[in-house]
Amino acid sequence: MNKIFEKGGKLYFLHSTVDAFETFLHVPGTVTRKGSHVRDSVDLKRIMIIAVLSVVPAALFGMWNVGYQHALAVSGPGAPIDILGNFWYGFLKVLPLYLVAYIVGLAIEFASSQIRHEEVNEGYLMSGMLIPLIVPVDVPLWMLAVAVAFAVIFGKEVFGGTGMNIWNPALLTRAFLFFSYPNHMSGSQSWIALRKGEALLDGATGATPLSMIGDGADALANAGVQYGTSLADMFIGTIPGSVGETSVIAILIGAFILLYTGVASWKIMVSSVIGASLVAWLGNVSGVSDIPVLMHLCLGGFAFGTVFMATDPVTSAQTETGKWIYGFLVGAICIIVRLFNPGYAEGMMLAILLGNTFAPLIDWCVVSRHTARRNKKVKVA
Amino acid sequence: MSNSINLKKGLDIPISGAPKAQVSFKCALDVVAVFPSDFKGLTPRLLVKEGDAVKAGSPVMADKVHPEILLTSPVSGTVKEIVRGEKRKLLAVLVESSQKQEYVDFGSTRPENLSAEQIRKTLLESGLWAAIIQRPYGIIADPALKPKAIFISSFSTAPLAGDTAFTLAPEFEFIQAGVTALSKITDGGVHVSIKDDEFSGSAFHRLENAILHSVKGKHPAGNVGVQISHISPILKGETVWTVPVFLVSAIGKLFLKGKYDLTRKVAVGGPEANDPAYAEALPGTPMKAFSAFWGSAEGLRIVSGDVLTGKAVGENGYLGFFDDQVTVLKEGTEPELFGWAKPFRFNQFSSTRSYFSRLCGKKRYNMDTNLHGGPRAFVMSDSYYSAVLPMDIYPLYLVKACLAGDIDKMEQFGIYEVLPEDLALCEFTDPSKNDIQDIVRSGIDIMIKEMA
Secondary structure, eight states, X not given: OOGGGSTTSTTGGGHHHHHHHHHHHEEOOOBOOSSOSSOOSXXXXXXXXXXXXXXXXXXHHHHHHHHHHHHHHHHOTTOOOOHHHHHHHHHHHHHHHHHHHHHHHHXXXXXXXXXXXXXXXXXXXXXXXXXXXXXXXXXXXXXHHHHHHHHHHHHTGGGTSTTTOSSOHHHHHHHHHHHHOHHHHSSSSSXXXXXXXXXXXXXXXXXXXXXXXXXXXXXXXXXXXXXXXXXXXXXHTOSOSSTTTSOHHHHHHHHHHHHHHTSSOHHXXXXXXXXXXXXXXXXXXTTSOOOOHHHHHHSTTHHHIIIIITTOTTTSOOSHHHHHHHHHHHHHHHHHHHHHOTTSOOOHHHHHHHHHHHHHHHHHHHHHHHHHHHXXXXXXX | OEEEEEOOOOOOOOXXXXXXXXXXXXXXXXXXXXXXXXXXXXXXXXXXXXXXXXXXXXXXXXXXXXXXXXXXXXXXXXXXXXXXXXGGOEEXXXXXXXXXXXXXXXXXXXXXXXXHXXXXXXXXXXXXXXXXXXXXXXXXXXXXXXXXXXXXXXXXXXXXXXXXXXXXXXXXXXXXXXXHHHHHTOSSOEEEEEXXXXXXXXXXXXXXXXXXXXXXXXXXXXXXXXXXXXXXXXXXXXXXXXXXXHHHHHHHHHHHHOSOOOOEEEEEESTTOSSOEEEEEOTTOBGGGGGGGTSOOTTEEEEESOTTTOEEOOTTOBOOTTXXXXXXXXXXXXXXXXXGGOSOOTTSOOSSTTSSGGGGTTOOBOOBSBOOSOOOOOOSOHHHHHTTOOSXXXXXXXXXXXXXXXXXXXXXXXXXXXXXXXXXXXXXXXXXXXXXXXXXXXHHHHHHHHHO
């Protein structure tokens, strides 16, 4: 680093930024000063880049799907799959969201690191990757900017930055949008990106299949004339929805990357699926709903949230037992919201935010039990 | 009697430069140093002045709180220099060794025939009392206490550690005598842990007056702290003692031969060591005596101890009292272009699967001292760290309690059971590059201060 950026230098106020760009290009020649003389070659940059890469399949598919859904809505079923054309349409729609999410979020992150005299934490790279994928593609950019600023400042920096936050910043962005600008976040207009002056085809709807589940399986089957709502459609992801959430296949590729590298916890993913299946099955048995269990797992943001957001190591439970409980809670609450709150069917956002809120309590219970058990064992011995 | 402990968690760091099973040379006796800082909890009072003649075993320092605890000179000769630091803090006593070694005679007797009181007295007078480490906190043992038990690990799993089957099997007689002596000063018995895969073939399994345990697993399975937590965890108010196995041999030698002789086979290894092998040396031997293993120390880091817990003493430093290892590493000051962003990084080891080094099988790596990243807040969850800590504690909770200086929480999360060395692997794998051992050490210091 140039001297003027070091402590006492004229441009010291920029040192975090310079350091962030410098270390982005190469691993610096910093050597260990205390403790272990050799260190693992893994660092947060590597972990974050793997997390970001795992989202890429969902993002790419999502961009294509934005174009495809537009084509369906405008020209009806039978619209060409046109991989490049649809992708380009979606790419141009999603790119501004990425630009806004990264520029606003990183600017705040850099400034905060500067104020704390710390190096810039890579955590936001993942949040910024997720945010455009969980908001409606037509969300006005200024709203997104305000929401990102809110989430990063009040969800993260006030707690001390990445690692100290209680809630997942990406979900907080969405929650902020949802509660502040509900008109843009639900209803049939939000989920399909039209050009100016274009109109929906007769009988076509922008409503997502998820918003139909309150009315039962029949309503779901006839959700929109232009797109299919079979299990296969939902698994592949050719349905309207947030950009990244629709394709279960793309999400599973991401899940494989996360699990193979050990970046995310398989316990949270598995227990979340168990929790959701159990509640969905109970809903079926008790007659609350006739949506099949598998359908629930493929619908809406469940898969995306389970794989990429519930597993955030900072905001999820820390202990192994805690992870089982936390994942189960997230999955179960998601389906409970879907079954009993027809007004707003997407339960995953609230389920994970609630799970984040309870994670410290879950851990506290697990750790206290552990301590109590240890003390008891000791008394017996 | 034997108990078997099978540890699943842990990590053997595949660093290159393991020592060959041969003693290359015996370090020449020149100037030997006695460092009070090797002994945690000792406040030194000087007993000699420059120019005094000493024998091997003559006291040079005493503890201010327990004046009966002595530190003695490992060689005979004259006191060359008394090294003081800021505010005249006593740093070291340098003894220039004489040609002919003379030993203080502590009287040779078989320890079976001695009473506990006599054993304590001999250990204190000879300076070998300082070899006893007291847990919790890893401080010098309090002679007024009677510990719950004494624990000895007969092997080390630390990276590039010497093989005790090679270094100590010939000294079996002394180790037996040392174990017998130690068994007299505790009611709880002496627990000796033996490496599982050589249990029946190991010389140590014939030890008497000891309770044997076979331990299997990766590092830190050889750490005595980990073994204690599986044999009999340390509770609040309890104290246990531990003695490194090569010092048990020295204790045996003290009783059988009547002299203070701390000669040990030091494993010299590391990626930058030429022909890594063993060398015989005393504690306080200058690192220069080992320099045949590295030639020029330019750009190298010379560590007294292992790569996880050792001290970077440099080429002008000295071998620590509790060290039987010297590691030679390259200083990793070279920036690595696109390091973290390379898809493969075959020459860098990672315990995670985020690189593909796991696919390289049993490859050994020329590791250097590069930090491989910058310091960050803790991001990964507790289970990431507990994967390399085979103890019944939550490492991240303990570390955070230490950071907060919260005594109740530290107690609750097991501060009595650990020393920094036990969490060294957590520090190694930490992607946030925190100095975990240092954090634990400061937590322990708070405990010592507040609980005294």
